[in-house]
Amino acid sequence: MVPYKQGRNYQTGQKLPSLRNLSASLSVSIPTVKQAYIELERQGLILAKPKSGYFLTHQCTSEQPRKARLPNKPMAVSRQQLIEDVFKSIHQPHNLALGVANPVAALPITKTLNRTMRRVMSVMGDKALHYGSVAGYEPLRRQLAFSYMEYALPLAPDDIIITNGAQEALNIALQCVAKAGDVIAVESPCYFGILELIENLGMLALEVPICPEDGLTTQDVEKAIGKHPVKVCVFSSTIANPMGCVLADDAKQQIVELLENNDIPLIEDDVYGDLYFTKKRGIPAQKYSKKGLVITCSSFSKTAAPAYRIGWIATHKFSQRCAQIKRSLSGSSSHMIQITLFEFVRSGDYERYLTQLRGVLVTNKARMINMLQQLLGESIRISDPKGGCVLWLELDKSINSADIFQLALQQNISVSPGTLFSPSNRYQHCIRLSYGLPWNDRVEEGLKVFADICRSVFPSQ
Ligand SMILES: Cc1ncc(COP(=O)(O)O)c(C=O)c1O
Numbered sequence: 173m174v175p176y177k178q179g180r181n182y183q184t185g186q187k188l189p190s191l192r193n194l195s196a197s198l199s200v201s202i203p204t205v206k207q208a209y210i211e212l213e214r215q216g217l218i219l220a221k222p223k224s225g226y227f228l229t230h231q232c233t234s235e236q237p238r239k240a241r242l243p244n245k246p247m248a249v250s251r252q253q254l255i256e257d258v259f260k261s262i263h264q265p266h267n268l269a270l271g272v273a274n275p276v277a278a279l280p281i282t283k284t285l286n287r288t289m290r291r292v293m294s295v296m297g298d299k300a301l302h303y304g305s306v307a308g309y310e311p312l313r314r315q316l317a318f319s320y321m322e323y324a325l326p327l328a329p330d331d332i333i334i335t336n337g338a339q340e341a342l343n344i345a346l347q348c349v350a351k352a353g354d355v356i357a358v359e360s361p362c363y364f365g366i367l368e369l370i371e372n373l374g375m376l377a378l379e380v381p382i383c384p385e386d387g388l389t390t391q392d393v394e395k396a397i398g399k400h401p402v403k404v405c406v407f408s409s410t411i412a413n414p415m416g417c418v419l420a421d422d423a424k425q426q427i428v429e430l431l432e433n434n435d436i437p438l439i440e441d442d443v444y445g446d447l448y449f450t451k452k453r454g455i456p457a458q459k460y461s462k463k464g465l466v467i468t469c470s471s472f473s474k475t476a477a478p479a480y481r482i483g484w485i486a487t488h489k490f491s492q493r494c495a496q497i498k499r500s501l502s503g504s505s506s507h508m509i510q511i512t513l514f515e516f517v518r519s520g521d522y523e524r525y526l527t528q529l530r531g532v533l534v535t536n537k538a539r540m541i542n543m544l545q546q547l548l549g550e551s552i553r554i555s556d557p558k559g560g561c562v563l564w565l566e567l568d569k570s571i572n573s574a575d576i577f578q579l580a581l582q583q584n585i586s587v588s589p590g591t592l593f594s595p596s597n598r599y600q601h602c603i604r605l606s607y608g609l610p611w612n613d614r615v616e617e618g619l620k621v622f623a624d625i626c627r628s629v630f631p632s633q
Pocket of ligand 1: 273336337338339340363365413441443470471472473474478482483
């Protein structure tokens with residue numbers, strides 16, 4: 173084996189010295205070298221190949237997608253048919269699920285959750301299967317309220333309402349503070365579930381563009397509310413889907429102040445908040461609220477199990493009204509699953525799992541960006557998410573991602589076409605890909621097929 177030499181340059185794809193070799197050359201312990209390699213892998217600089225060792229990854233930085241130019245007028249939404257068509261296709265179990273944002277698939281926690289649920293059933297018996305209270309299992313609400321104490325956010329258990337996922341939380345929050353015909357400001361691009369809600373509730377969407385690096389700007393929000401009668405804003409708390417950008421805490425504070433000065437409620441969607449790749453978790457916008465006009469929506473879907481369908485709303489001012497709407501929509505959420513999640517969090521398993529999951533996702537992200545850069549080079553722009561589980565790709569303007577979507581499906585690969593994420597048919601040339609899956613040969617093969625498909629629709633030079 174070639175001994176490690178200090179100052180030596182390594183080429184892309186080259187094998188790095190073994191742990192033992194490097195530890196001997198540098199006179200440091202093997203665990204120290206291992207730790208350093210793990211950190212480099214986390215940063216996407218090197219790649220571990222099973223039974224082969226560590227390799228230097230390809231390092232080229234592709235450009236970020238551009239901030240969109242938007243019509244800047246409220247509009248009725250009609251995405252439902254498109255969403256339905258895409259959903260039918262992407263949720264086929266045999267497809268490689270690059271179109272589904274399901275981060276926990278990258279590191280399933282099934283065994284632990286099963287064990288916890290069995291324990292709950294044996295201790296609680298029939299009671300676990302009974303109806304629970306409308307607002308949800310009190311110990312879980314207490315625990316969630318307690319978790320907001322970390323940000324000095326004074327929420328009581330009664331300020332938390334358990335829902336069927338974040339989707340129901342957003343639905344209830346919207347119904348609570350707006351009605352049909354009202355203008356709802358959303359980020360652009362925006363998570364399509366929010367657009368579908370706006371459509372169903374007969375409201376109008378106003379797109380506010382987000383910057384790929386920093387998310388929303390106060391100026392853009394100010395412009396939107398200055399020009400149009402915005403009733404409510406629905407924005408990501410910190411980590412946006414599909415762009416993956418992070419809204420800095422000071423920008424968040426300015427936006428909350430601006431909205432509250434104009435008596436505009438903010439519904440913050442915090443489902444990806446715990447899946448951050450930055451040093452610290454972003455602070456919920458509600459922390460900066462002085463008038464109580466911020467309603468926080470989140471869930472365990474991206475951090476434990478989407479099938480459990482457990483989410484929550486956190487609001488003091490609107491809690492009673494939200495509970496009424498919850499009762500009318502679905503009564504209560506599954507009692508047994510709430511108890512299971514409570515035990516999962518209480519045991520410390522949840523926090524340990526989140527740390528591992530973030531590590532896997534950040535590595536997957538680096539792998540996927542590296543592969544796409546190698547396969548498609550400068551012909552695409554790729555987002556650099558600071559959290560979450562999706563990449564946003566921008567292709568040549570002439571390309572229709574609906575064609576790529578169809579061609580990929582024929583090869584049993586699901587992707588999300590860009591038009592899902594805008595009410596105004598923007599982002600036709602964009603695609604969202606998820607790296608929330610267990611990384612294996614099938615993913616790598618699938619990405620190669622995806623790149624071939626993209627190349628086949630690229631305009632000829
Ligand atoms: C940004 C965002 N908000 C809300 C949801 C809905 O989450 P849940 O599955 O908890 O209803 C999703 C799911 O994909 C999402 O990506």
